Amino acid sequence: MRRLEFLALYVFFFFSATAQVSLDYINDFRFRCGLMPFIHDAVLERAAHAHAVYMADNDTLVHYEQPGRPGFTGKTPGDRAIYFGYPTRYVVEDAALVYSPLDAIDGLFAAPYHRVPLLSFDLDLIGFSGEKDYFAMEFSNSYLVDICNSPHKNIQVHGRYYSRLCRDSSVKVTTGQLQEALDQVRKANPEVVFFPYNRQTDVSVLFYNEWPAPVPGCSVNGYPVSIFFNPFYFDSVEMIKFIVKDNKGHKVIPARILTASNDDHKKLSPFQFFFIPKDPLMFNTTYQVKFVARVDGRKRSFSWKFSTRNVPDIIYWRGNMTVTAQPEDLLNIFIVPKDCNDTHFSLKYRYNIDKFSVELQNRFFIIAKINGQPGEQAEIFTSDGRKITIVIK
Numbered sequence: 001m002r003r004l005e006f007l008a009l010y011v012f013f014f015f016s017a018t019a020q021v022s023l024d025y026i027n028d029f030r031f032r033c034g035l036m037p038f039i040h041d042a043v044l045e046r047a048a049h050a051h052a053v054y055m056a057d058n059d060t061l062v063h064y065e066q067p068g069r070p071g072f073t074g075k076t077p078g079d080r081a082i083y084f085g086y087p088t089r090y091v092v093e094d095a096a097l098v099y100s101p102l103d104a105i106d107g108l109f110a111a112p113y114h115r116v117p118l119l120s121f122d123l124d125l126i127g128f129s130g131e132k133d134y135f136a137m138e139f140s141n142s143y144l145v146d147i148c149n150s151p152h153k154n155i156q157v158h159g160r161y162y163s164r165l166c167r168d169s170s171v172k173v174t175t176g177q178l179q180e181a182l183d184q185v186r187k188a189n190p191e192v193v194f195f196p197y198n199r200q201t202d203v204s205v206l207f208y209n210e211w212p213a214p215v216p217g218c219s220v221n222g223y224p225v226s227i228f229f230n231p232f233y234f235d236s237v238e239m240i241k242f243i244v245k246d247n248k249g250h251k252v253i254p255a256r257i258l259t260a261s262n263d264d265h266k267k268l269s270p271f272q273f274f275f276i277p278k279d280p281l282m283f284n285t286t287y288q289v290k291f292v293a294r295v296d297g298r299k300r301s302f303s304w305k306f307s308t309r310n311v312p313d314i315i316y317w318r319g320n321m322t323v324t325a326q327p328e329d330l331l332n333i334f335i336v337p338k339d340c341n342d343t344h345f346s347l348k349y350r351y352n353i354d355k356f357s358v359e360l361q362n363r364f365f366i367i368a369k370i371n372g373q374p375g376e377q378a379e380i381f382t383s384d385g386r387k388i389t390i391v392i393k
Contacts, residue, residue: 044127222277351378
């Protein structure tokens, strides 16, 4: 089984019918969050595809390419965009190694650092592509593209400016121009964004294998809950409390409440906050969220709710256990991680019945189908020593 992994960049594949479905899928999430849709950019798509090819050819999930390796088109996302004629180096990237484009999108939304560009207030352009199981997604700002395409070159610039932000080095972008480009997109977006969005359903219960890890020393945790504030409307946000409760009123224990002040990797702004549960959430459960902060000096409270995936008769597989089933039953089995690093295991099977199959939905969720005579059984083993025995009634 290939590992499902995510890297903290900000990118996706050739713009086909599949790509249109993927763009619509991303924009549907943004619409439900109140955000403006991303606009497809053909040059960013070419840069994304080239990087996906590089990752596939070198069988590596990275953001920085190495000169001399097959498929090299530039060290950084900005360099690669410039290689294909993009007007600006201001490019943010996401990348993933998964089984399908929609799996990639779900995984990127689940991973905190990768969620940031997908729910950005100041990015409005996107290009994405894939090669084999590798996917890349590139983002930029249309107003900055216009500035870099400006015919006004070699003019006297006063104050602080960026000399390498544009492909054409004669175009110098002042700090004020960059701020204005970002603000033009920001002001078209809402003041605050929740994710999962309010009343969202079918939410996953966990995320895993993001690099860099948002929770130091851990590779699997419960599904992150986030709130982002739009800096166009606010100057400061000071968190007071961030609480998540299940539908019985029990508080979810956080592995970490991730903010700009404690982010070891310095990827969050002071307007972005994540509640990362210590353990996977429960299926078939509605969670209530409350975030209280001092916003521009005034105490404000924000509340919303979401529901996890509805899975009938879910079986939580924690240790050795025996379950019974009727012939032709489908058994939904969630392999509960033993700890926050329990992501690397394989499965083996032993059975004495006519028909038995196991379908892997992801690393932790399987669907087993069994058929035979009463008393016959099948066994599933994990490489870390767990066994579940399924006995036909």
